[in-house]
Amino acid sequence: MTKEEKLKRPDGREKEELRKIEAKVGVIKRADGSAMFTFGGSTAIAAVYGPRTLHPQHLQNPETGVLRCYYDMTTFSVSERKRPGPNRRASEISFVTTKALEPAIQIENFPNTAVDCYIMILQADASTRCAGINAASLALANAGVPMKELVSAVSIGKTGDHLVVDVSKEEEDFTVMKDGKEIKAATDIPFAIMSRSEKISLLQLDGKINSEDLNEAIALAKRACKKIAEIQKKALKKVKEE
Amino acid sequence: MTEEENPIEEEIKEIPREIVVPGEVLAGKDFLPGEGTRRENEEIVASRFGLLEKTDKLVKVIPLSGAYIPRAGNTVIGQIVDVNFNGWMIDVLAAHQAFLPVMECFGYINKKDLTEVFTFKDIIVTKIRAVKPRSVELTMKEKGLRKLEGGMLIKINPTRVPRIIGKAGSMVKTIKDETRCNIIVGQNGLVWIKSDENDVEREIVAKKAIELIVERPFHIGLTEKIKEFLTKNKK
Numbered sequence: 390m391t392k393e394e395k396l397k398r399p400d401g402r403e404k405e406e407l408r409k410i411e412a413k414v415g416v417i418k419r420a421d422g423s424a425m426f427t428f429g430g431s432t433a434i435a436a437v438y439g440p441r442t443l444h445p446q447h448l449q450n451p452e453t454g455v456l457r458c459y460y461d462m463t464t465f466s467v468s469e470r471k472r473p474g475p476n477r478r479a480s481e482i483s484f485v486t487t488k489a490l491e492p493a494i495q496i497e498n499f500p501n502t503a504v505d506c507y508i509m510i511l512q513a514d515a516s517t518r519c520a521g522i523n524a525a526s527l528a529l530a531n532a533g534v535p536m537k538e539l540v541s542a543v544s545i546g547k548t549g550d551h552l553v554v555d556v557s558k559e560e561e562d563f564t565v566m567k568d569g570k571e572i573k574a575a576t577d578i579p580f581a582i583m584s585r586s587e588k589i590s591l592l593q594l595d596g597k598i599n600s601e602d603l604n605e606a607i608a609l610a611k612r613a614c615k616k617i618a619e620i621q622k623k624a625l626k627k628v629k630e631e
Numbered sequence: 632m633t634e635e636e637n638p639i640e641e642e643i644k645e646i647p648r649e650i651v652v653p654g655e656v657l658a659g660k661d662f663l664p665g666e667g668t669r670r671e672n673e674e675i676v677a678s679r680f681g682l683l684e685k686t687d688k689l690v691k692v693i694p695l696s697g698a699y700i701p702r703a704g705n706t707v708i709g710q711i712v713d714v715n716f717n718g719w720m721i722d723v724l725a726a727h728q729a730f731l732p733v734m735e736c737f738g739y740i741n742k743k744d745l746t747e748v749f750t751f752k753d754i755i756v757t758k759i760r761a762v763k764p765r766s767v768e769l770t771m772k773e774k775g776l777r778k779l780e781g782g783m784l785i786k787i788n789p790t791r792v793p794r795i796i797g798k799a800g801s802m803v804k805t806i807k808d809e810t811r812c813n814i815i816v817g818q819n820g821l822v823w824i825k826s827d828e829n830d831v832e833r834e835i836v837a838k839k840a841i842e843l844i845v846e847r848p849f850h851i852g853l854t855e856k857i858k859e860f861l862t863k864n865k866k
Contacts, residue, residue, distance in 0.1 A: 422697065442726055530652055532697050533679060534697070585654040
């Protein structure tokens with residue numbers, strides 16, 4: 390391997406090194422369950438309420454309970470003030486988060502009810518949806534919602550020719566010079582993987598990737614999610630000492 | 632306060648019961664899956680976050696947190712939110728509103744005006760007769776079920792209710808005797824406190840004692856601790 394090919398991440402991390410993770414449950418007193426999850430500079434808090442009556446009534450499902458996730462960013466979470474309230478991006482992420490968590494929870498025994506999960510990004514530095522899913526998964530467990538397993542999420546990126554785990558903002562904006570122009574050359578793939586069955590419940594792709602790299606990215610994500618799941622487990626068990 | 636905290640931490644570590652998280656393997660095939668667990672192939676896996684309880688053959692998970700899930704036979708405290716022609720709708724802090732039919736109410740009832748018995752915002756202690764997919768049915772036809780007047784109502788986490796009651800009601804009896812308060816603990820996490828002498832101070836002491844239990848659910852010598860707290864605060 391020549392010197393140029395060697396991976397150099399902006400924050401000096403190794404290829405498979407995650408940013409500093411912090412996880413805590415029970416951060417919101419009034420919620421039935423809550424959690425905070427931090428990936429370096431990205432912090433998400435999640436609050437879970439329910440099972441409770443679902444309104445509007447036409448959304449009620451007599452066969453099963455319904456999970457609803459709401460993702461949003463605080464106005465101060467990004468360098469340029471974000472306009473308050475959900476936007477197109479937020480509603481998309483709310484949707485994929487719901488879909489990522491749905492296979493893990495078992496609310497069949499609560500027909501006509503909803504489990505509401507509110508995710509708020511306090512600080513954004515890429516991979517916020519992954520931090521959000523991790524926080525939501527913790528909050529759901531903390532709220533006593535029956536679950537098959539925990540869900541862990543991580544983003545795998547490709548900066549230039551290198552695959553990296555847990556993309557930061559700098560890596561997300563990676564560019565190369567070509568013909569005197571700056572071209573975006575970063576790929577970002579958020580994954581959500583269930584802790585026990587290792588099934589993938591979320592896979593999005595922003596950028597370009599070939600099938601070989603994608604296969605490697607999946608393997609990387611599985612390894613990284615295993616580490617995250619351990620941290621989540623530890624955070625949940627820590628309740629006892631408080 | 633800091634002096635007291637250290638021994639508590641030590642005692643916590645002595646507790647053998649383990650906290651489990653969803654997806655954790657609890658036991659092999661020799662056991663039966665109880666509440667909060669499920670069988671997956673040859674293993675028994677936790678499906679809730681809570682304390683692990685293993686008996687000879689059975690594994691179950693006791694929840695540590697979460698919303699109230701109504702069960703038939705539970706005594707709960709609720710508030711009247713609507714009065715219909717044939718009964719009352721009651722909020723028992725569950726996912727669905729509960730219904731108390733006139734038939735299940737005690738005494739003589741003037742059917743023309745049900746508000747004479749219970750009206751909006753009244754607090755009652757009632758029992759769950761049946762749980763149906765879309766509703767909860769209540770009854771008042773049992774000893775001790777009545778309208779609650781005066782006193783104070785506090786809300787605690789429903790998973791802490793067994794702790795408040797204690798073994799065979801020992802904990803709640805201690806608080807009752809020491810503060811001379813009448814206390815009713817609903818399974819849904821609502822606790823009604825009323826001093827026998829209408830002394831608010833005593834009610835507050837009882838409330839503080841209950842909050843102490845809620846904060847320290849893992850503490851082993853909790854009854855002693857509460858006794859100590861109550862005698863200290865006794866006038």
